Amino acid sequence: xxxxxxxxxxxxxxxxxxxxxxxxxxxxxxxxxxxxxxxxxxxxxxxxxxxxxxxxxxxxxxxxxxxxxxxxxxxxxxxxxxxxxxxxxxxxxxxxxxxxxxxxxxxxxxxxxxxxxxxxxxxxxxxxxxxxxxxxxxxx
Numbered sequence: 353x354x355x356x357x358x359x360x361x362x363x364x365x366x367x368x369x370x371x372x373x374x375x376x377x378x379x380x381x382x383x384x385x386x387x388x389x390x391x392x393x394x395x396x397x398x399x400x401x402x403x404x405x406x407x408x409x410x411x412x413x414x415x416x417x418x419x420x421x422x423x424x425x426x427x428x429x430x431x432x433x434x435x436x437x438x439x440x441x442x443x444x445x446x447x448x449x450x451x452x453x454x455x456x457x458x459x460x461x462x463x464x465x466x467x468x469x470x471x472x473x474x475x476x477x478x479x480x481x482x483x484x485x486x487x488x489x490x491x492x
Contacts, residue, residue, distance in 0.1 A: 356398060356448075356449070356450050357448055357450075358392075358394050358398075358448060358450035358452065359398050359450060361378075361380065362378060362394075362396055368380035368381070369381040371391055371420065372416065372419075372420070373396075374416075375396070376395065376396060376397075376408075376409050376412045376413075377393055377394060377395050377396055377409070377412055377413055377416055378393075378394055378396055379391050379392065379393050379394075379416060379420060380392060380394075382454065382456075385456065386435075386454075386456045386458075386462070386464050387430070387456055387457050387458065387459070387462055387464070388429055388430070388457070389424050389427065389429040389430075389431065389456065389457045390454065390455070390456035390457070391420055391454075391455050391456070392452045392453070392454060392455075393413050393416050393417050393420065393452065393453040393455060394413075394450060394451070394452040394453075395409050395413060395450075395451065397409070398450055399450070399451050400449045400450065400451065401440050401441060401446075401449075401451055402438075402440045402451055403440075404451075405451055413453050414436075414453065417436055417453050417455045420455045421434040421436075421455055424455070424457045425457075429457055430457065430459050431457035431458070431459065432457075432458060432459040432460060433457070433458040433459070434455065434456070434457060434458060435454070435455075435456050435458055435464075436453060436454065436455055437453070437454040437456075438451070438452070438453045438454065
């Protein structure tokens with residue numbers, strides 16, 4: 353993709369601070385990190401979203417993310433916990449449309465958090481949950 357910033361990084365036309373690369377994915381530091389050590393795990397082949405990614409590559413992104421999480425904990429970077437974050441689609445907060453997994457260290461008082469809608473705290477009836485489960489099962 354000519355206008356994809358991550359594809360340009362993969363081609364070497366834009367700089368990156370690369371942590372890891374193999375035949376399926378690359379890992380580099382985020383230029384707007386939540387905390388120091390915040391990395392992006394991306395497929396080497398362009399895919400806008402998870403639906404366009406083959407399952408093996410998708411699984412590989414998470415396997416590498418797990419290795420990165422372990423490395424962050426052992427690196428000496430301030431890290432009391434780890435977050436994985438993947439935004440799939442604009443409504444989910446995706447800003448760069450080359451699917452990517454954020455892996456970032458967390459520590460008490462770092463200022464990062466999630467904001468929940470008021471409806472989040474309402475427990476749903478089992479029948480409603482079962483109906484939603486059936487909708488999903490039908491298309492699996």
